[in-house]
Structure formats: C-alpha cells, structure tokens
Amino acid sequence: MTVRDALNSALDEEMSADPKVFLMGEEVGEYQGAYKISKGLLEKYGPERVLDTPITEAGFTGIGVGAAYYGLRPIVEFMTFNFSMQAIDHIINSAAKSNYMSAGQISVPIVFRGPNGAAAGVGAQHSQCYAAWYATCPGLKVLCPYSSEDARGLLKAAIRDPDPVVFLENELLYGESFPVSAESLDSSFCLPIGKAKIEREGKDVTITAFSKMVGYALKAAEILAKEGISAEVINLRSIRPLDRSTINASVRKTNRLITVEEGFPQHGVGAEICTSVIEESFGYLDAPVERIAGADVPMPYAANLERMAVPQVEDIVRAAKRACYRSVPLAAAA
Amino acid sequence: MTVRDALNSALDEEMSADPKVFLMGEEVGEYQGAYKISKGLLEKYGPERVLDTPITEAGFTGIGVGAAYYGLRPIVEFMTFNFSMQAIDHIINSAAKSNYMSAGQISVPIVFRGPNGAAAGVGAQHSQCYAAWYATCPGLKVLCPYSSEDARGLLKAAIRDPDPVVFLENELLYGESFPVSAESLDSSFCLPIGKAKIEREGKDVTITAFSKMVGYALKAAEILAKEGISAEVINLRSIRPLDRSTINASVRKTNRLITVEEGFPQHGVGAEICTSVIEESFGYLDAPVERIAGADVPMPYAANLERMAVPQVEDIVRAAKRACYRSVPLAAAA
Amino acid sequence: DSRTITIETSVPFTAHQCDAPSRSVDTNPKELLTFFRDMATMRRMEIAADSLYKAKLIRGFCHLYDGQEAVAVGMEAAITKKDSIITAYRDHCTFLGRGGTLLEIFSELMGRQGGCSKGKGGSMHFYKKESGFYGGHGIVGAQVPLGCGLAFGQKYSKDGTVSFALYGDGAANQGQLFEALNISALWDLPVILVCENNHYGMGTAEWRAAKSPAYYKRGDYVPGLKVDGMDVLAVKQACKFAKEHALKNGPIILEMDTYRYHGHSMSDPGSTYRTRDEISGVRQERDPVERVRKLVLSHDLATEKELKDQEKEIRKQVDEAIAQAKESPMPEPSELFSNVYAKGLGVEAFGPDRKEVRAVLP
C-alpha cells in the first residue's frame, strides 16, 4: 500500500464514520488534491464535506478553526506546509491556545495536514520543515508519519483526537509502497499519539528519525550491520508529545545517539532529543550525541547543491561510526 | 540610561546618519510608539521617514521588505512580536531567503523589531517568545539585547547590517536603567553581531541567558556566590549567529551549564546550546546540562500561575546547585 | 408591559448593495427598561474595572467598552443564544450580554477561580460557549475568519442560526477579513460582520488607517449597512435585518457608528489623538444610555427617580460582585497544567525547572 492510499483510506474511513468530519483546502475537491491524496472524496461525500477553497490560507484556516470551535472536525489541507505560514497565527493563537485560555470550554478538534519539508528541486521557498516550529507550541500535537501504517494509524488518530493536530506528510513518500499488516487495514485501526516506534532493534547505537529520514536511518542501519554495528532505529512518529521515555530507554541501552532530520539544525528536533537525553540519561552516554540535519542554508535548486543540503544515508553511517569508535578516547580525555 | 532611551537614541542616530533608514509600524509616529520607543522621531524626521501603518502586518511588512529589495533600510516595528506571525511569511520567505535564491543579487537590509516574549498579565496570545523560531532560519540574524548598552550597540549594528535582522526587545526592560560607558554613547558605537558577552566571570558553573533573563541570571549568580559557587553568566546577545565558541570555552572552564530562557522549552534556545556543548565539549561536562525555560503551557493570566509559568531566580539557583553538587555521584554512576 | 411602541431611529440607515430596513423600530416598555438596565450595568461595570485596574487588582491589558454599550445590547435583542458571537479583546460587555455574570467577569479580571475562564484567560479571553459566545480574541482581525467558521458550522449542521463577528475600524483593514468574506460569500455562510467603528484604532483615526473608511461598503460585492451604533433600537433593527439576510443570502456587513469614551486600553489616556471636546460632545449628544433614559422618560415608563434608584441598585450589584470576586481564590497551582489539551494522553509537561515541577497532563 502506498502512503498516498493509506492517507486517502484514512480520510475516507473517518469521513464515513463521523459526519462532523470534513475536508477543506486548495484543490482538494474537483482536482482530487494537488498530490491526489483526496482522490474520490468529493464524489463520495459531496461538496458540503469536501470544500475547494480559494488560495487564501489565513482566511480558510481561520474558518476551519472557527468550525472546530463550533464542534465540527475539520481537516485543513495545506498544499504544502510552507503556505501554512500565512495561517500560522490561526494555528498557534486561535487553535493551540483556546482550550487553555477558555479553561477547557473551547476545544479545537482540527487536523492541519499536507506535505512538509524538502521535496525535489523546488527551491528555497518550498522546502522548509516545520516540525520543530509547531512542536514548540503547547496545545498542539505534531505527528510525522513515515510508512503507510503510520500514515493510516496516525491520521485516523489525529482526526479522532479532540485537540489541534499538525500532521506533517512528505511529498516524496506519497508514492512509496510499504507492506501493511491486516490489522492496520481495519477501520478501527489507530496508532497512539505520542508514542515512538522502534523500527529496528539494536544494541550499539540509537538513531532517531522521522518522516522520510526513517527510511534513510534504516538503510544506514543495514550498512552498519554489515560492519558489525547494531543500530536501533526509532521512528519518532510524534514530535509533540515527544516520546522521551522510548528514546531515553534506547539510549540507556546503546549508550550512543544519532539524531536525524531534514530540517534546519538550530533549535531543531535533534537539539531537543539530545537535550532530553542529557537531562535524563547523561550518565549513560559513551559518546557525544551526533546530530544530522539539513544544511544550515536555504534550500538550493541545483541538484548537486540540493544533495549536499539534505542528509544522506552516508552521513548517518559516518556519524554512527564516529559515535561508536570514539567512545574510548573521549572517556579517557574526560 | 533606560533601555527605552537607548533604543530611541540608536534609532535617532542611525536615521540621522543614513537617509535611507526609515521607521514604519503601528503607532510609531503620532502616538510616539505604543511603548514610546520612537518618541520624537516623527517630529524630527517627518512623515516620509516615520510612517504610521494600518494594523495590517502582512501588508506593511511586505512593503518594508520590498523597500529593502529596492535598497532602502527599513526598520519595521511590530507592536509586539506576537503579531509578527501575520507577517512571518515575509520575514522567512521574502526577507531571509532572497539573497540566497538570487545568488546575492537581492540583499535585504531590514530590521524587524519590537517587544518579544512575556510581559505582565497579558495572557496566552500576547506572551510568546520567538527567539528560537526565527533563529532556526538561515538568512536571518536574531538579536536579543538585555542592557541599555546592548540595546544601543546591537540596534545600531542591526540597522547598518546588510542582512535582515530580527531584533527582539522586552517590554519589561524598557523602563529599566543601566549604567552606560562613555564609549557606548558615541554615535559610532556598535556591538558585533554574533558575539556573546560574559557579564560576570566565574569558574564553577556557566549560566547562559538572553534578554530579561540575563538580569535573573546575574541575581542568581550573586546568591550562588554567597553559597560559595562562582557562576559565569553569559549574555548571549545574538541567538543567530549563536556564539558557540564563547559558550563552549566557558563550559570547558566551568564544566557545568545552566541555560535560561523565558520561551517554551521544546526546540528552544537552551536545547540548541546544550546540543552545541555536547557536540563540541562533551568530555568537559561534569554534570547534566540544566535547562530552565518557560513552562510548557500557554501563558496563564492569573498572577500566581503566571509566576509559575516563567523562570524565577530561585529556579536558576536551584539548578545551578544541582549541577554543582551532583557531579560527583553522577560520575560515579556512569 | 409589552404593548408595542414604535420609535424612529436617530438617523436613516445607509445601505450598500441592499435595501435599507425601515427607520421605524418596534419595541415595548419592558424592552426599553431592560435596555436601560443592561446598558447602565455595563457602564457601571466598566467604570468599576477602571478603578480596579488603577488599584492594581487587574493586570496587563484591559480594554473598556463604555460608550459602545448599545451595540452589545441591541444585537442581543435581535437574536437568540443559539446564534453565535465572537469579538475581539474588548469583550466584557459582550460576555455580559450573552448572560455572563458580574461575578464571573470581575473574578476573571482579577485572575480568580470564579472567573469565566477560571482566571486563566484574563480580560481579553472571555467565553461562554453554552450561550454561543466564542471569545474574546486578542489578535486584531483574527476573530473574523473564526466567526465565519462558526457560521460554517451552523450551516453545515443545518441549525438555522447565524454568527456575528465583531471587529473594530482598525481591524477592518486586515487582509484575512477580505479572504474570509470572499469564502463566506462563495459558500453563502450565515455570517454578519459587525464593524464597531469607534473611529480610532488605538491612537489612529480611521481615515489615517483606511483609504476608504466607509466600512459598510468595504465588502465591495457584499451588502452592507451603516447604523447609528449609539442608538440601541437602530442596532436591534439592523441586526434583525442582517440575520434574516444572512440566513437567506449569506454574509452582510454592519458598520456601527459608535464611540469609546475610555482610552484604547488602560495605558492610553485617550486624549492625545482626539480632543476633549469631541469626547464630551459625543457624551452629551449621542450617549446610548442617556438616549434610552430619555425614551423611557418621554414615554412615561418610569420616573427620573426610579431610574436613578435603579442605577444605585446596579452600583450596589457591581460592588457586591467585586467584593465576592475578591473572595474568590486564585487558581490552584495544578491549574497551570490543566486544559493544555482536551486529552492530555498522560504525557508529562514541565515547569520552568523540569527537575522540580512536572505534571502528568490530564
């Protein structure tokens, strides 16, 4: 099953299960979605529940949030999350904070979803990762699926959740196929929000990743295995809440940590994970945490520069080796 | 000299030195600034150079950035940085990335300034700290003055800088007075962007802070001194570029680190500093890094809750003591 | 006493892209007396809030509504609590109009448990969802798309109700308003955009912020009506008209010509950008409470003394509410971590020093 089909089926099932669920965004209806995630839904649910909007993110996001105040369960699609910046005040100030400011009167059951982060060759304005920004903000939940099972289980959970969820997809994964369990195809299937998944167990080094980078981390783990290094790969799934206990438990076992993300490094997801491990498992670390992230530059267009600007499998492998081989001399120096 | 006067004099001097510098924003002119930072400037420089705008942040920020493309040097005041979210696409996509996308053709000499972070009793929508968000983004420079000297020297440097600078002030500091050196009153005075300042030297523990929290850190250091702990207090001044070398040098000396900020903890400034120290000085740390930050909740209004939601001097003192007394047992456990 | 009295509005309505409703408004003695009581209560309440602020019992921002009472009261007279209202930070009186109590208001203003947001929201963030009040919003203009979203919910749910989104003359220039209006027009949402034109956005006179300060026309292809917002009966008439219009035809704009007596918020003396004459002129000639007082007297519905007594009674109620609110305790410390989420998933959240303060989110 492709991630696209996983997302599409999740939308379909939740719309069919709950008449309060509706989908709005640019080109989600007649065009079937800019990336065809909403294919067939207009036909099935009609224009009252699948709404094509003008290209006015602030306006339609505000309307979505208002509808959620009223008790509906909107799903707002951003054609990409870069455009969510036009509506970010509604995500942060109108959605995330209302339940708190109203002491629980105004809950905001809404999902903001769409592709996030780097695609291929789309340049600086269309490649930003918003995981860390949104996950900064209490009141939001932030999910980042990797596989088709993630996509299905997390999106269905997000739609059912009573709080605002930022759901960050990845364009380059839409067409990728993943094997899925029978259980995950059931319409009751949901994944828990706030729980990471150990994609591969290992004992020498922990690699955390989310979204597309989980695939890279798994590839790196394979290469590392050949060289005798057993890497544990954690698919974060949820950036907020962040599953600190799974991460720390793993690091307490492996004593080494590599964080991987495609976004900018400064104040990124890796920084938080590193800090969490320092806070909770300092004494367990045998080597400095290694952070792999997008280069600290706007995304260049040229293919060679772009490749240099996003993490590659070899970066993960190199960092893991460094972490493993370096522990002894460093300990001596300390 | 108060921080307010420091900012006002910096604006005045730079406007007088360079006719391309102008100021725009809500209430900056006839009203003399919502917080009176621009007092007297309309009278002195006239309505061509001090422009009252409608309450339309996206529109006037875009106009400011366009004027910077053209070669002017706009200073855009946000009444508070909470409202910069309405214009954030122009800060990130129009300002920060243009020099890169155009391979250096379109530089963007602009300053975005205004009060940032928590004030007193203004609730969840008016209290957010944007330091980490903006400092995530390559292409921007992000400054956070603490004292009057900082305010003068950094604002003057920001206005002269050819790149977009996000300049984060603090409402509660505006009225505070600081002694200033004669040198800093000279109209040529500028502070270097990207350099932190060691406000107080110490040898047992490093405390990093910015903006209002520098004052708290200094107070904490005084209390700690009485208990025999010598704290080194670093005023970050610049969040991007972050002065990693000053921070790391200090930690290599003290072997202990407390980070302090008022913003939300996750993916915050403290997380980046902690990670930087782990990356560069892992072997030097004798205790886990301690992170003090705003509580991970939207800002409550009630005075007692608000006090619990922002760092207090005693939090810093407690964390520093923990870091100092704990090092031995932890080392033993490792 | 509910015999019909018909009263002419102060000035005619000015219409844009629609036919104006009649200037003759039906009312009755009971309604007029209620108008007087409600507006006088609001007036007294705001003046008391001013004192509490000066006594440092209210913190932060505090935006008072005195002068604008006819808008909140007239609007309520035209609609039901199943209709929705959303407004900006100047929200105390709107909340009262929706059935909120003085005690909830003063408690919230002082950050106490008894507040309508349990002290966690503050002056700008009042809500009363069960009677259709959705805040209390601090970001200029943002409440307009939110209000259109409420209307979306009403239409989607086939509730037959409408939403009123209130905003100021300053907010009227916000782009998101035009975006939301276009969508609302495309989707026929039953939403009424109410521009409370008090002629200043903070210290900026309307014409300095808007090339076209004819706010009732700013919807361009959307109908609009200009209303004397100091005349509670005109407001009632316009809101009734607008509700019917919105249910049938989608969005409409009401520009309420009104005035705020106080400064923008407590830090603004309100006298640097307008003359004292201007303020006292409005007070003398257009005051909404006095206007109703005159109507009551001229129709012999009560004596001057009776109205004065009522005002004394109101003052007592306000003072009692304040006294009670002062007794309301500060929120429990545990409230710091409640309501971050509707469903906290049992996750840990942290205070400033996470090794000292952490809580499992409910």
Place this chain on the structure above:
Amino acid sequence: DSRTITIETSVPFTAHQCDAPSRSVDTNPKELLTFFRDMATMRRMEIAADSLYKAKLIRGFCHLYDGQEAVAVGMEAAITKKDSIITAYRDHCTFLGRGGTLLEIFSELMGRQGGCSKGKGGSMHFYKKESGFYGGHGIVGAQVPLGCGLAFGQKYSKDGTVSFALYGDGAANQGQLFEALNISALWDLPVILVCENNHYGMGTAEWRAAKSPAYYKRGDYVPGLKVDGMDVLAVKQACKFAKEHALKNGPIILEMDTYRYHGHSMSDPGSTYRTRDEISGVRQERDPVERVRKLVLSHDLATEKELKDQEKEIRKQVDEAIAQAKESPMPEPSELFSNVYAKGLGVEAFGPDRKEVRAVLP
C-alpha cells in the same frame, strides 16, 4: 522604420473609478516586428522548457507562460528598465522581457552556474536587479506587497519611476493584496497591480475562487482597468496609462484578460478542468503571436516567409542557448554556503553532518 501606425485595440477597455484610455494605439513597424520577435522567442523558449522538463533536465516545479506573452511584451513597451517589475513563479518570460538572456534562463532551469541565480534559485526565482526585475516569487500573493514596497522605494528616493506587481486570478483573493493596496492608496505609492487573469488558479476556475471575478474592480476605492491581455498593443496602452496615473495619483489595477496554454505546472496536464475546445478556441481566435503576425502582414511590414524564417532563426537561437546551457557546469560545492548572508560575519555554518562539512560564511 518608425513611422506611426495607429491601431485599434481588439476590444474597448473597461474602466472602474477612472476614465479609460483611447482604443487607438500608436505603434510603428519596428515596434510591431520587435513584438513579433520577442513573443515568438518566448513561445519557443517555453516549449523548449517543456521538452527539457520531460527529458528530466529541469527539476521540481516549472510554470510556463505560453499564451500570456503579450502581457510581458506589451508592458515592457510602455516602461523603462528603471521601472520595477515583480512577479510570481511564472517568471521566465518576464525575465527575458527585462533583458535577460536565453542562456541565463536555460542554465538556471537546469541548475547550472550560468543561470541568472547561478543555479541556486531555480525556475521560480529569476532576478535581474540591474534592470529592475525583483523576481520570481514562489508564495502566491506575497509579491504584491513586495511590489508596493518597491514603489515605496521609488517614491522615497524621488526616482519618478513606478513598479508593476504581477499576480494571478488565484492570487487576487489574497488578503495581503488588500492590505498592501490600502497602504499604497494612503501613501500614494506609484504601483500598478497587474492581475494576469488566465482564468484558472491551478485547477480552479476564477468564479469558483472569487465571488467577484471582476478583478479590475476589486480595488474598490482604487481605480482599475480591464484589458485584453492577448493584445499586445492594448497592454502597452494600458501600461502607459497606468504608469502616468500611478505617478500622479497612486495605485491602479490592471486586469489582463489572458490565457495559459500549458497546464499550471508540469504535473498538471491542464485538461481536466477545462475543455480542449476552450483551449483551441483561444489559440485560434486570440493568440497574441498570431495577432501580431496578422498585423505585420496586413500592414505589409514583412512577408509570411520572412516571419517563418525569423521563427526558424529563433528556434536556432533557443537550441543554441540550450546546448550552451548544458555545457555550463553545476555550481561549485562551495556555493552551498555563499549568499546565505550578504555579510556572513565569519561565522561557521554546517552541512548535514557538521563534523564533516562546515564552512566559514563569507
């Protein structure tokens, strides 16, 4: 050959809040032949870009302008390179019109050093500051306030020039446009908002995205003009008129009625939301290149054969530029870290693995 020829525009201008300019446009043989050459070059260039994309030599998004050439060319004929232009992502031809070269364009499209942004910008991010072209902007609508800001710069500097901000019918609903227009009107900025109405924003027909798709009227209190954007002479006339207007009176909107033959970008076949008949109808009746070809022939300024030869010559130029562009090397790896700042302050920046790749910013 510069004798004056006067030609009537295809249709009259429709004006809003202003008097329309005359339908009679002065031109001359040289200008008409230049129009033909420039538009034919743009046409050929975009078709070549299509092939390069299909051959995977261009990556990511690629938005083609064929069908809309008359707007870029007619606008240039009315203004100078001291006037400023800013547009959206559909920017190849605008850049060519500003004096950019085919080689710079194809190099940029293929991400090569020789590109106008050294390969770092890509299809959507062309610039030519020295002749007043400020991009090439990827965020729908954002270029409109930016363009107003350019006009602010011109007025502030007393340059006596104007700025053209181009945007699509989809972008025309963006709130920031209304915000910027209000400010521009308040400040009398010499800005012309040019709505290139090609009737679709991606797959959405104008009337599905706008309650009022009369874009020349959407400025409400700002004058506007509706122009046949397929008629290069009408475009020229309108832009001349608008420039004069803007210098004297501030902002004005030009709605260019135009059409894009290609899909929105390369992933859109462009045929699901409109009929093939519609496209071929426009091609047959309104094509901007054919319109000029007919004018050239009917005025005996060149023979059919001469024009065909010129087109062949253009095709050769395009092919040569592509061949040359293919020779242009990829950017140096060090370019990853250049231009992040105009003044890098000697700070270190990092690659994905900071222990492997770091650079001192210039």
